Amino acid sequence: MNRAAIRVDKLSVSYGTAPAIREVTGVFEPGSLTAIAGPNGAGKSTLLKALMGEIATTGSVDLGVVRAPDIGYLPQASAIDRSFPITVADAVCLGAWKHIGVFGGLSMKGTVAMRQALQDVGLAGMESRPISDLSVGQFQRVLFARLLVQDARVIVLDEPFTAVDSRTIHDLTQIILRWKQDGRTVIAVLHDFDQIRSTFPQTLLLSHRVVAWGSTEDVLTENNLSKARALAEGWDVSTDQERRVA
Known part of the structure; x- marks a missing residue:
């Protein structure tokens, strides 16, 4: 039986005639904690969407x-x-859809799980607040609480700490480490190399192609980072659309 959480083989994505990522091959092992790093516009978010089946x-x-x-x-x-x-x-309970179905009602057990998730992310007692009233950091905590309720084996995060305060980053990082301890597989697009080095044992360095994929210590070297920058700068951008690829 293939125990790989996610295996990709020569995975490529193009927007029109403009290639975004090309022939990405590798494995996200079960229970691994992997950061996806690389220059801006080098296909990191595109790779996540491809993993989720959102794009061709x-x-x-x-x-x-x-x-x-x-x-x-x-x-x-x-x-x-x-x-x-x-x-x-309501937003947190959306994480329970796989258990209750689209039109199912939330059970007492589900309500308890929702309240526990809010406590875990530091938002206990805020159940009735509209999400539109929340700060950026508070809303990100809500989204992590939704993931806790979903109870998924694989968690995919696209820039989870952008525009978030340092206290929230610390608290949510503890949630990620808890997922790791639970044996879940976590894949996250991140920009802060210090944070990657301190929290994520595995890194995929992507610059439209795989520059390096393995232990963070071996991947985030100055030589590899220079290769990633050079590849991004030299990538053949044939349309304005590819300039917007994340």
């Missing part, structure tokens, strides 16, 4: 023994509409 690709993505409901996905905060009139409790 060539090559393959093999989830192994994992199934789609067992993957918790947190997109970039800028991609989430916070104007929708729901409360903090």
